[in-house]
Amino acid sequence: MRFDLTGKKALVTGASSGIGQRMAECLAEAGATVVASARRADRLEQTVDRIQAAGGQAMSVVMDVSDVESIRQGIDTADKELGGLDILVNNAGILVDKPVLKTTPEDFDRAFATNVRGMFFASQAFAERAIAAKRGGSIVNVGSLGAWKPTRGLSVYGASKAAVHQLTKVFAQEWGRKGIRVNCIHPGYIHTEINDELIRSPTGKQLTQMLLRKRIGTPKDLDGALLLFASDAGDYLTGASLDADDGQSLTF
Numbered sequence: 001m002r003f004d005l006t007g008k009k010a011l012v013t014g015a016s017s018g019i020g021q022r023m024a025e026c027l028a029e030a031g032a033t034v035v036a037s038a039r040r041a042d043r044l045e046q047t048v049d050r051i052q053a054a055g056g057q058a059m060s061v062v063m064d065v066s067d068v069e070s071i072r073q074g075i076d077t078a079d080k081e082l083g084g085l086d087i088l089v090n091n092a093g094i095l096v097d098k099p100v101l102k103t104t105p106e107d108f109d110r111a112f113a114t115n116v117r118g119m120f121f122a123s124q125a126f127a128e129r130a131i132a133a134k135r136g137g138s139i140v141n142v143g144s145l146g147a148w149k150p151t152r153g154l155s156v157y158g159a160s161k162a163a164v165h166q167l168t169k170v171f172a173q174e175w176g177r178k179g180i181r182v183n184c185i186h187p188g189y190i191h192t193e194i195n196d197e198l199i200r201s202p203t204g205k206q207l208t209q210m211l212l213r214k215r216i217g218t219p220k221d222l223d224g225a226l227l228l229f230a231s232d233a234g235d236y237l238t239g240a241s242l243d244a245d246d247g248q249s250l251t252f
């Protein structure tokens with residue numbers, strides 16, 4: 001089965017909650033050995049426990065993607081421990097939801113340090129090692145519909161995800177001949193800690209009613225897109241971006 005990841009080794013950033021936690025579980029269910037990474041060690045242990053309880057293989061590496069040294073150390077540890085990584089999922093991200101006039105330089109820098117600089121240098125560290133080992137690999141980036149759809153309050157967040165969209169294509173160009181595929185998933189609304197307050201609010205309930213299937217996604221709804229890009233089933237895909245949004249972007 002071409003979606004099978006048996007024997008593959010994957011590192012997922014932001015695997016301590018929400019989408020990243022599910023992506024780590026999903027890759028493990030498909031047979032990969034997974035490295036769950038993020039800043040909160042206790043929450044990473046929960047991810048590892050869930051994977052192991054389901055019969056999968058996983059370890060955790062504490063890594064702050066806003067700190068390039070921490071990224072390099074984290075990827076190094078994972079690479080050495082497992083004898084080389086095949087898959088990198090750049091999922092760690094933060095939301096800045098503020099009107100332009102209220103946005104501070106600190107908000108701007110925080111969003112770009114995590115959402116853009118983090119995925120940039122994690123990808124660089126992954127690709128350096130994969131190219132040196134002549135191994136190839138697959139990088140899956142987590143963008144957002146905000147990358148292409150202007151949304152009030154999400155100026156900095158959207159711009160950071162537009163950068164992720166663009167970098168996906170440039171990485172794919174630069175590393176295609178080395179056998180590294182790079183693709184991007186743009187999720188629609190997925191109920192996680194990042195948007196829990198909004199989804200539960202009256203505005204969130206109104207928004208849900210507007211959607212084609214009147215439902216907000218769950219992290220599991222991204223399994224198909226992830227496995228397509230991460231596995232050999234996506235062998236002909238690189239530099240691609242997929243809106244995985246249940247048609248949400250068609251309704252607003």
Ligand SMILES: NC(=O)c1ccc[n+]([C@@H]2O[C@H](COP(=O)([O-])OP(=O)(O)OC[C@H]3O[C@@H](n4cnc5c(N)ncnc54)[C@H](OP(=O)(O)O)[C@@H]3O)[C@@H](O)[C@H]2O)c1
Binds near residue numbers: 186
């Ligand atoms: N939920 C949605 O509707 C939605 C839609 C489109 C795109 N996305 C994107 O999906 C990704 C995951 O978001 P989510 O919804 O799952 O939110 P979440 O539950 O808040 O998860 C965010 C994850 O990112 C990690 N993280 C944040 N800053 C980090 C840093 N400096 N270094 C390492 N890890 C860091 C967090 O872990 P620690 O705090 O432990 O470090 C956490 O595991 C984000 O990139 C987000 O932009 C989400």
